[in-house]
Amino acid sequence: MGYHWNWAVLLAPAPSGGLTYLDWLLSGLKVTLALSLSSWLMALALGSIMGVLRTVPNRWLSGIASAYVEIFRNIPLLVQLFIWYFVLPELLPTGIGTAFKQLDPLLQQFLSAWICLGFFTSARVCEQVRAGIGSLPPGQKNAALALGFTLPQTYRFVLVPMAFRLIVPPLTSEFLNIFKNSAVCSTIGLLELAAQGRQLVDYTAQAYESFIAVTLLYVLINVVVMVAMRKVEERTRVPGYMGGK
Amino acid sequence: MNRIQLIIAVAIVAGIATTPVFAQDSSTLKKIRETGTISLGHRESSIPFSYYDDKQQVIGYSQELMLKVVDAVKAELKLAKLDIRLVPVTSQNRIPLVQNGTVDIECGSTTNNLERQKQVAFSNTIFIIGTRLMTRKDSGIKDFPDLAGKNVVTTAGTTSERLLRKLNEDKKLSMNIISAKDHGESFLTLETGRAAAFMMDDALLYGEMAKAKRAGDWAVVGTPQSREAYGCMLRKDDPGFKKLVDSTIAKAMTSGEAERIYNKWFMSPVPPKSLNLNFVLSEDMKALFKNPNDKAFE
Numbered sequence: 001m002g003y004h005w006n007w008a009v010l011l012a013p014a015p016s017g018g019l020t021y022l023d024w025l026l027s028g029l030k031v032t033l034a035l036s037l038s039s040w041l042m043a044l045a046l047g048s049i050m051g052v053l054r055t056v057p058n059r060w061l062s063g064i065a066s067a068y069v070e071i072f073r074n075i076p077l078l079v080q081l082f083i084w085y086f087v088l089p090e091l092l093p094t095g096i097g098t099a100f101k102q103l104d105p106l107l108q109q110f111l112s113a114w115i116c117l118g119f120f121t122s123a124r125v126c127e128q129v130r131a132g133i134g135s136l137p138p139g140q141k142n143a144a145l146a147l148g149f150t151l152p153q154t155y156r157f158v159l160v161p162m163a164f165r166l167i168v169p170p171l172t173s174e175f176l177n178i179f180k181n182s183a184v185c186s187t188i189g190l191l192e193l194a195a196q197g198r199q200l201v202d203y204t205a206q207a208y209e210s211f212i213a214v215t216l217l218y219v220l221i222n223v224v225v226m227v228a229m230r231k232v233e234e235r236t237r238v239p240g241y242m243g244g245k
Numbered sequence: 246m247n248r249i250q251l252i253i254a255v256a257i258v259a260g261i262a263t264t265p266v267f268a269q270d271s272s273t274l275k276k277i278r279e280t281g282t283i284s285l286g287h288r289e290s291s292i293p294f295s296y297y298d299d300k301q302q303v304i305g306y307s308q309e310l311m312l313k314v315v316d317a318v319k320a321e322l323k324l325a326k327l328d329i330r331l332v333p334v335t336s337q338n339r340i341p342l343v344q345n346g347t348v349d350i351e352c353g354s355t356t357n358n359l360e361r362q363k364q365v366a367f368s369n370t371i372f373i374i375g376t377r378l379m380t381r382k383d384s385g386i387k388d389f390p391d392l393a394g395k396n397v398v399t400t401a402g403t404t405s406e407r408l409l410r411k412l413n414e415d416k417k418l419s420m421n422i423i424s425a426k427d428h429g430e431s432f433l434t435l436e437t438g439r440a441a442a443f444m445m446d447d448a449l450l451y452g453e454m455a456k457a458k459r460a461g462d463w464a465v466v467g468t469p470q471s472r473e474a475y476g477c478m479l480r481k482d483d484p485g486f487k488k489l490v491d492s493t494i495a496k497a498m499t500s501g502e503a504e505r506i507y508n509k510w511f512m513s514p515v516p517p518k519s520l521n522l523n524f525v526l527s528e529d530m531k532a533l534f535k536n537p538n539d540k541a542f543e
Contacts, residue, residue, distance in 0.1 A: 003344055004363050015407060090437065101439045105396055105423045108439070189401070189424045198337055199424075202402040205364045207341045 009206045010213060021200050022213075028196030029217055035113055035192060036179045042118030043125050043178065050122065051129025051163075052155055065126065072123035077184050080120055085112040085188045105189070113185035121178050128170045132163030165236045172229040179221050193217055271485025273349050274322060282328040283318060285311055286342060286351030286478070289333050290429050292452030293510040294372070294475070295353040299517055303331055306510040310371055310494060310503070311352035311477065317493040335427070336402040340364050343478045350490065352477040354449060356404050357541040366487055367476035369494040369537045371503075373529040374446040375469025376405045379435065379453065381462055386442055388467045390416070398423040398440035400431045405444045408470045428453055446473065448511070448524060455520040472529060472542050495537040503534055 010022045019027075053065035072080070085108070089097040100108065136159060144154040186195035197214035201207045277283050287303045288295040295305040319327045332348045339355060342348050343365050350368075357367040380386040386395075389412065399405045401424040413420050423440055425431040432453040435443040443450065450465045457463060477494075479487055497503040504526070509515075511524040 015411060086433065086437070098438065101437065102396075105421045105439070187426050189426070191424070195401070195424075198401065201337065201340075203360070203407065205340055205360045 003208060005209070006206055007209055009200075009204050009209055012204070015203065021204065021210075024196045024200060025193065025210075025213055025217065028191060028193035029221075031110075031191060032179065032182050032193040033221070035110065035117065035185065035190070036182045039114050039117035039121060039182070040175060040178050042114070043121035043174075046118065046122035047125025048129050048160070050126035051133065052160060054126065054130040055133045055159075056151070056155075069123045069126050072119050073127070077116070077120050077181055078187065081113065081116045081184055081188060084116045085109070088112075106191075109185070109188050109190040112188060113182070113190050117178060117181060117185070120181070121174060124174050124177075125171065128167045128174065129160075129163060131170075132167035133159050135166060136162055162238065165238045166241060168229065168233045168236055172226065172233070175225055175229065176222050179218065179225070271483050271489075273480060273483050273486040274318065274489070276346075277318060277327070277349065278322050278324070281324065281326065282330055283315055283350075284330040284332055284348045285315070286332050286334040286339060286348035286353070287311070288335075288353035290427060291354040291449060292455055293515050293522060294448070294452075296452075304516065306506055307352040307354065307371060307475070307477070309506050309510075310497060311350060313497055313502075314350060314352075314477070314490050314493050317489055321489055336400070339478065343480060346480070349486075350477050350479055354446065354475055355478055356473040357476040357539070358404070358473075359541060361478075362541065364481070366479045366481045366483065367539055367541070368479060368487060368490040369498075369539045370474040370476050370533055371494060372448065372475040373527065373533055374448050374473050374475065375527075376408060376444060376471050376473065377447045377450065377465055377469055378442045378444050378467040379432075379450040379463055379465050380442040381435075382464045384441055386466060389470065390418070392420050392442060393418045394420065395441040396421045396423060396439060397442050397444060398425055398431045398434040399444045400425055400428050403445065404471065404473055405446070409444050412470065429456075432457070444470075448522075451511075451522040451524050455515065455518055455522060460518075460520055474540065474542055476539060491537075491539065498534045498537045 010025075011020050013019070014021050014024055050065045050068055053061045054069070056062060075083075089100050091097075092100070140158055140162065141154055144158040145151070149157065182192060183194035185192055186198065189195075191199070193214055197210045200210040204210070287308055288305075290296050291305070291307075293305050294307040295303065298304050315327065315329060318324075332342065334342055334348065334351055334353070336355075339348075339351050339353070340361065343351055352368075352371065354372075355361075355367075357370065361367070378386065378389070378392075386392065397409060397420045399409050399422065406422075406424055409420070409422055412418065413422060423434055425434050428445065428449055431443050431445065434440050436457070443453075445453075447465055447469070454460050454463050454465070477490060479490060494503075497506070507526060507530070511522050511526075514521045
């Protein structure tokens with residue numbers, strides 16, 4: 001179809017700062033990694049708390065947690081991102097909103113993207129944690145309570161540790177998703193991997209080389225995550241449960 | 246060679262030169278003839294070049310010129326009926342979509358430059374713009390040096406983006422450059438106060454102004470950083486189709502038809518808000534109308 005292939009373009013000097021186009025992709029990779037990993041930490045922490053709250057025998061607490069999940073799970077990620085980036089600063093008191101908008105744009109974009117991905121993924125983690133706790137036989141909770149544990153102690157020492165060991169495989173999927181979802185953040189101008197790939201196309205008109213390179217980098221991230229999580233899974237597997245020996 | 250032979254030879258050469266030879270050596274025209282359909286790439290919000298009106302119809306200056314090309318194709322292939330397939334494109338996907346055959350021709354606001362010429366062909370230039378700044382009237386920004394230390398927005402994937410990055414490095418202006426995904430989002434970034442100025446092709450800046458809540462708040466300022474030639478994109482290595490498109494555009498320009506279309510889109514009220522862009526025909530454009538060509542600046 002008349003495409004002019006040129007893989008050497010990756011090593012050609014980019015127009016700025018003595019870098020090559022490959023350096024652009026690698027700097028995008030760094031942003032993608034920083035954003036995804038920090039959002040994952042937030043998602044894991046918030047998701048665990050909400051997941052526990054969804055299972056506690058208190059209608060108010062579990063109601064709050066369900067509302068949380070439904071809000072963040074049912075609004076498209078892109079819409080959430082635009083709300084955090086474009087709408088929220090307008091809703092804040094004028095002083096704070098303006099101060100936020102005067103920050104370095106990169107920081108604004110990163111913060112909005114981090115909060116957005118963190119909340120979105122935390123709702124999904126929450127559901128995994130709830131499912132993990134729900135899958136434990138009721139005897140475990142009852143036994144802990146019978147031994148004199150308080151309810152918080154039961155969660156802290158029995159239910160949550162067990163649940164986490166069971167949900168490593170679905171958590172792996174969520175972990176992989178967060179890297180791929182981070183590509184959405186290129187729409188607010190954050191120069192992560194997908195955005196750098198697009199920029200490379202703009203500058204060189206070599207669309208296929210650029211997108212193939214970006215694809216390979218995403219695959220690389222995901223292979224590393226998968227292998228690492230597989231190790232975690234092997235170490236934490238509970239004997240007698242799914243796949244455990 | 247005797248005289249009769251000479252006459253015959255001249256007649257043959259003249260015959261070859263005057264009969265339309267487009268259809269024979271053009272894969273695009275062949276495809277259009279076989280399918281009875283032509284695919285047109287258009288933009289969704291490049292006001293006033295190619296955009297949707299409130300009835301979701303594609304309208305604009307470039308769109309009208311593209312429809313002239315469609316008429317010419319129809320006449321050239323002697324088709325009774327030619328179906329038009331409209332394909333919306335973005336600044337990011339327009340080149341691959343032309344290359345892979347999804348669209349046969351794209352007339353929007355695409356700059357003809359040397360890198361792009363490696364991938365696609367460009368028709369005769371349809372418009373010439375300068376890259377300038379839009380800012381709030383009371384912002385105090387008059388020209389590019391005033392941008393030092395400020396947040397400046399531009400649309401990702403445009404020539405303005407590169408010029409701005411280069412300017413920032415060459416002149417050490419320490420601007421923060423925001424790359425928004427389309428012109429609408431760039432303007433939103435400007436309007437919400439995230440950026441002090443928006444750098445883009447002047448005609449598109451006037452177009453964004455036409456959409457603004459309060460058009461009177463904004464001004465287009467600054468010395469043009471570059472001049473750029475917009476052309477229609479075609480597949481490379483299809484001289485037959487290019488010749489047909491070029492001659493259609495050239496005819497529209499020299500006959501005064503293009504200027505009439507220009508006045509309709511730049512000198513009279515246009516949708517969506519019936520605002521008159523009042524973008525007076527530039528010297529560059531006057532020269533182009535007199536002497537149509539497909540040269541890229543740079």
